[in-house]
Amino acid sequence: MRRTAYILPALALAAGPALAEAPVLTVYTYDSFATEWGPGPAIEAGFEAVCGCSLRVVPAGDGAALLSRLMLEGARSEADVVIGLDNFLMERARATGLFAPGGVTAEYDLPVAWQDEIFVPYDWGAFAFVSTGDIPAPGSLRELADSDIAVVIQDPRASTPGLGLALWVEAAHGDGAEDLWADLADNIVTVTPGWSEAYALFLSGEADAVLSYTTSPVYHVLGEGDDGKVFWDFAEGNPVQIEVAAILAHSGQPELAREFLEYLVSPEGQAAIPETNWMFPVREPAGGLDPAFDAGHPARPLIITPEEAAALRDRAVADWQAGLAR
16 A cells, blocks of 8 residues: 555655665775775765665775784674685685675686686786886896895785785795795895885885786876886796675675675776776776786786685795794
């Protein structure tokens, strides 16, 4: 029965705002994603325009720190969705039981086949050391360790690039990983908690190079008109990182969370990624991809699967700690 159509106007006006209050979807992500120059604001505005909801984006540290926070908070967490885990953290995240299948399927443009019920990829890139063209480029991790080049790296216990480097060294050098870290120790100016701090130190001239991405020089070309930054292709290959999003199992907004993930991998959502997060999109974005990104592909992509990363992680971090302490 449609008796609500006959409610007194004054009563309808009084009740209207409460009845029409928009649902809130809380998204935890890493710090640089949520900044005014990151993809967060554009994705927030785009999704709110179609969802009839309010998107609350919470910066929560770099990727590994983000997972640690979610594990600490558990089912008490306010998060409905997390953005910023990756293929190196997936199995650890899966084992927590904190994440639920999202029901999102799509055809992805990735360097590996992708099928996962829980984790939805939204961008990808490859780790690399980035410097200016004035620095002679080493051709491998070993050549870097044998040089006097000063670098800034990130902590693998808190940072996804930092973990990627630790896994890179472990996968490439195995039993010699600790020795390589010991030889790299005098190259390392400092170890930062996250990517943003490390890159800022590099840009301020505190180091010759920084652990970053093969797409970082693309930012300098398109964002600043500066073609003086380069990345180093290494003989060991450059590890591919695939960043993922997922729904928290305790979310009170599972349908809205699924709609958000669908938006994230839609042409409209993907359009916000390349020239704000400076990574490759996982699907063709609205408007296509600037040809400058062609220069961001590594010569030898190194694929470390989620299962391999899970098996190597503890030893990789232990070798990093032991090598730098020698």
